[in-house]
Each structure stands twice: as C-alpha cells, then as structure tokens.
Amino acid sequence: MLDVESIRDDFPILGIKANGRPLVYLDNAATMQMPLPVRQALQYHYEQVNANVHRGTHYLSHESTKAYEEARETAVRFLNAPSQRNIVFSTGTTGAINTVALGLRDYVQRGDIVVATVLEHHSNFVPWQQLCLEKGAQFKVVGIDQKGDLDLDELKRVVTGGAKIVACTCCSNVLGAVTPVHDVVKIAHEAGALCLLDAAQGIRHGVLDVQELDCDFLAFSGHKLGAPTGIGVLYGKSKALELLKPAWFGGEMVDIVTTEKTTWEELPLRLEPGTPNYVGAIGLGAALGYLEFVGRKEASAYEDELIAYAVKRLSEIDGMHIYGDPIHRSGCVSFNVEGVHPFDLCTLIDKMGVALRSGNACAQPLLSALGCTAVARLSPAFYNSFEEIDAAVSTINRGALMLRN
Numbered sequence: 001m002l003d004v005e006s007i008r009d010d011f012p013i014l015g016i017k018a019n020g021r022p023l024v025y026l027d028n029a030a031t032m033q034m035p036l037p038v039r040q041a042l043q044y045h046y047e048q049v050n051a052n053v054h055r056g057t058h059y060l061s062h063e064s065t066k067a068y069e070e071a072r073e074t075a076v077r078f079l080n081a082p083s084q085r086n087i088v089f090s091t092g093t094t095g096a097i098n099t100v101a102l103g104l105r106d107y108v109q110r111g112d113i114v115v116a117t118v119l120e121h122h123s124n125f126v127p128w129q130q131l132c133l134e135k136g137a138q139f140k141v142v143g144i145d146q147k148g149d150l151d152l153d154e155l156k157r158v159v160t161g162g163a164k165i166v167a168c169t170c171c172s173n174v175l176g177a178v179t180p181v182h183d184v185v186k187i188a189h190e191a192g193a194l195c196l197l198d199a200a201q202g203i204r205h206g207v208l209d210v211q212e213l214d215c216d217f218l219a220f221s222g223h224k225l226g227a228p229t230g231i232g233v234l235y236g237k238s239k240a241l242e243l244l245k246p247a248w249f250g251g252e253m254v255d256i257v258t259t260e261k262t263t264w265e266e267l268p269l270r271l272e273p274g275t276p277n278y279v280g281a282i283g284l285g286a287a288l289g290y291l292e293f294v295g296r297k298e299a300s301a302y303e304d305e306l307i308a309y310a311v312k313r314l315s316e317i318d319g320m321h322i323y324g325d326p327i328h329r330s331g332c333v334s335f336n337v338e339g340v341h342p343f344d345l346c347t348l349i350d351k352m353g354v355a356l357r358s359g360n361a362c363a364q365p366l367l368s369a370l371g372c373t374a375v376a377r378l379s380p381a382f383y384n385s386f387e388e389i390d391a392a393v394s395t396i397n398r399g400a401l402m403l404r405n
C-alpha cells in the first residue's frame with residue numbers, strides 16, 4: 001500500500017493554489033512534478049560539485065564525472081540494461097528517437113519498409129515519416145481495433161515484406177492503451193526488423209526490463225517521472241547502437257580528429273556530442289532512485305486504480321464520450337463532453353483549480369482515426385488521491401453544464 005499522504009509531502013507544489021483554488025494537478029502524462037529529493041540532488045550538485053564532465057583533471061571535474069556516470073549506472077539498473085555502453089543520455093524521448101532515426105539514414109534505403117502505429121505521439125511518428133520521405137522508403141502505419149488496442153494481425157501483415165524498423169509506443173498518451181510490447185518485438189524480429197519502443201508514458205507504468213523485452217532501442221524522458229526537463233535516455237543493444245551514424249558532431253564524441261577525417265569515441269559517448277546535460281542526468285538518476293524508493297510496481301498499480309476510478313466517475317457525466325476501452329488502460333483517459341469544446345472546458349476548469357490537458361496531444365493521426373481533432377485528457381500520478389479525482393470530475397461536470405447553457 002502506498003502512503004500517498006506522506007508521498008505528497010515530497011511534492012510541495014501539490015499544496016499550492018491555482019487561480020485561488022486548491023490545485024488538482026492531473027496533467028502528469030505531460031509532465032510529472034518533481035519530488036524534493038530530486039531538487040535536493042540538483043541543488044547539492046550545483047553547490048558542491050559542479051564542473052564540466054569527462055574533460056577536466058581537477059577535483060570537481062572528477063566528482064562531477066563520477067556523479068554523471070553514477071546516474072548512467074542507475075539507468076542501467078532501472079532498465080536492467082547489460083551495461084553503461086547501452087545507455088545514451090539524450091534531451092528526452094524526442095531527442096532519443098531522432099538520434100535513432102537520423103542515425104539509421106544509411107541503413108534505410110529506397111523501397112524499404114518502416115513501420116509505426118497510429119497510436120504514436122508525433123515524436124515517434126514524424127521522424128520515421130520524414131526519414132522515409134527523404135530516402136524514398138515506404139512508411140506504413142498500423143491501426144487499432146474498435147477498443148483502441150493495437151491491431152497485431154495488421155502489424156504481422158505489414159512487416160512481412162521486409163520491414164527494416166518497427167517503432168511502437170509502450171502506452172498511448174491519448175487512450176492509455178498499453179501495447180503488447182513483447183508481441184510487437186517478436187513480430188518485428190521475425191520479420192528481421194529492428195524494434196524501437198517509445199517508453200515516454202510506459203516508463204512510469206510498470207517495470208520495463210529491456211533484456212527481457214529484447215527491444216533494440218527504447219526511449220524515455222526524465223520529466224515524465226520527476227526529473228528535470230531536457231534529459232532522457234536512449235537505451236540500445238550494443239549492435240543496434242553501433243548501426244547509428246552520429247547526426248551531431250562536436251567535442252567529446254570523437255576519438256581522433258585530423259584535417260582529413262575523424263574517428264568516433266566508444267559508445268555511449270559517440271552519441272553524446274558536446275557538454276552533456278550532466279546536471280539533468282544527475283536529477284534523472286535521483287528521480288529513478290525516488291521511484292524505486294516509492295515502489296515502481298506499487299506506484300503503477302495505484303495509478304491503474306486511479307485511472308479506472310476516473311473512467312468510472314467520468315462516465316457518470318451527461319454527454320460524456322470516453323475514447324477507447326483498451327484491455328489495459330494506464331496513465332491517462334481522454335474524453336469529450338457533447339456540445340463542449342475541450343479547450344473551453346479545460347480553460348474553465350483551470351479557473352476552478354483543476355489542471356487537465358486539452359488539444360491534439362501531439363497525436364493527430366490517432367485523433368483523426370478516432371474522428372476528432374481535440375480531446376480533454378486526465379492523467380493521474382501516484383501522488384494523486386481518489387478525492388482529487390472526485391473533485392476533478394465534479395468540476396468537469398459543473399464546467400460542462402455552464403458551457404452548455
């Protein structure tokens with residue numbers, strides 16, 4: 001059992017007032033709030049350790065490098081990656097996926113097939129689409145069934161024919177649909193394709209073990225689990241990372257530079273050009289540690305209870321349309337209330353202290369498939385309470401009634 005009351009003490013922001021009302025923050029799929037231990041780790045680093053990593057011979061540089069590489073080791077343990085070679089720090093999920101898509105620009109050739117799913121956030125859709133357009137490759141998009149679950153039969157059909165890459169989310173940031181990632185990886189591999197998993201949402205929902213999953217790449221962002229913005233992780237199998245041609249060049253990622261040519265540093269540094277966001281990485285390490293401390297399985301199970309309760313309570317609202325009814329919904333629920341624009345609804349309830357997201361959730365292909373252009377999205381985290389869900393639902397109800405009349 002999670003002790004939500006004492007967990008909330010680690011998140012002072014949850015106690016503020018928004019527009020004069022007690023804040024009910026339910027936009028965690030966009031960004032989760034930062035717990036005190038992460039802020040303390042950042043403050044400690046700036047006050048006691050700060051110096052550029054890897055390059056210096058002095059005390060602070062050694063200490064800073066040690067802290068940065070310890071954060072990498074924390075990510076190794078968190079994902080059960082084989083070694084530090086397999087963890088590349090990135091700017092976030094978007095940065096990680098672009099590193100892979102750009103890095104595979106010689107690997108993907110004219111006529112090749114690259115597969116994504118209609119569930120993808122633009123981050124795991126547009127980089128592949130653009131790569132295909134540039135290389136004259138075929139970009140194929142796998143659909144979903146009536147309930148919003150990934151259509152595995154279609155995936156099987158699409159990959160046979162020689163797919164080179166399958167890019168799939170672990171969990172939709174609109175429907176909350178958890179995808180059968182083990183099956184996706186297996187289907188991709190049987191077709192000889194590399195498989196990249198977008199774990200931006202999935203990382204906080206359950207325990208992802210990259211060796212057990214057998215995925216070739218996995219990406220996630222720190223700010224969705226309590227770390228600062230601008231930091232994330234690209235996990236890759238060594239062989240998969242070695243396929244990547246660096247897309248950004250500069251200091252630290254090189255081995256020998258002459259006027260004629262340049263050779264690259266070993267992994268993972270060859271994919272981390274320039275001064276890395278080492279303070280962000282240290283914050284990320286602290287956030288991963290905090291999640292371990294709270295209990296990853298417990299936090300995720302509790303979030304599933306909150307989301308199931310939110311779906312039940314939202315369904316009681318007159319004119320409510322909830323998108324999808326997936327086998328396993330995790331992290332978020334998207335909806336519209338008949339006759340009310342989600343932007344108006346979310347703007348109005350914000351005046352009453354309730355923070356939800358409205359818009360296309362960076363998933364326009366999915367919203368078109370669902371037959372809408374915008375949704376309201378409610379996404380709890382493990383520090384939210386059932387009372388907050390009740391408060392949000394009654395505020396949504398009130399807001400919808402006000403806007404309809």
Ligand code: PLP
Binds near residue numbers: 029030092124200221
């Ligand atoms: N993928 C999914 C499923 C997401 O939900 C998000 C962010 O909402 C992203 C990718 C992009 O993450 P970031 O903006 O942190 O790079």
